[in-house]
Amino acid sequence: xxxxxxxxxxxxxxxxxxxxxxxxxxxxxxxxxxxxxxxxxxxxxxxxxxxxxxxxxxxxxxxxxxxxxxxxxxxxxxxxxxxxxxxxxxxxxxxxxxxxxxxxxxxxxxxxx
Ligand code: 5GP
Ligand code: ZN
Numbered sequence: 001x002x003x004x005x006x007x008x009x010x011x012x013x014x015x016x017x018x019x020x021x022x023x024x025x026x027x028x029x030x031x032x033x034x035x036x037x038x039x040x041x042x043x044x045x046x047x048x049x050x051x052x053x054x055x056x057x058x059x060x061x062x063x064x065x066x067x068x069x070x071x072x073x074x075x076x077x078x079x080x081x082x083x084x085x086x087x088x089x090x091x092x093x094x095x096x097x098x099x100x101x102x103x104x105x106x107x108x109x110x111x112x113x
Contacts, residue, residue, distance in 0.1 A: 005041050005097035019070050023062045026070050026102070035105025036074045036081070040067070046098040049087040056098075063100060076104030 007013040008027065015027035018038050029037040042059035046052065052060060071077040081104030086093040 001045065003045060003097050004095050005039075005099060006045055009041070009043050018074065019066060021066075023059055024066065026066075029101070033101075034103040034108065036076050036103065038070065038074060038102040039099050040070070040102060041097060041099045047096050048093060048098055049085055051098070060098075067100075067102065070102065071104070074102075074104070076102075080104065082108050 004013060008015045009025055015025075017025065017027050019026040019040075022043070024040060024042055026038050026040040029039050040063050042056070042063065044056070044059055046056050046059070067083065068077065071081055081102055084101040084103065085091075085099070086101075
């Protein structure tokens, strides 16, 4: 399968790891949109949020269980941050492996909701 994030999990594409365990990996985005821009992915190829069922949701829950620690270690916990998932064409998803953006380090400004 031709998936950039699976290649990052396998170590075929290098990344700057922020956090890793047997279920998930967090690493710095290659094109940061904020002073801190971390991508968090499940170590299971889930194409998008559209593919989350009960089994996949365990990975999502684990990602969210680790976000406070990841944010704290990145130095953005106190001032706050934004978690984003882009799903599909209209959502602007460009990599077809479920991921959450963790953004912070500045006032992130305008919101959609
Ligand atoms: P999306 O647009 O799908 O929500 O987010 C994909 C993100 O992955 C983008 O922010 C993009 O910069 C990042 N990205 C794409 N390829 C790579 C890569 O090879 N390494 C890293 N670290 N980030 C990547
Ligand atoms: Zn993948």
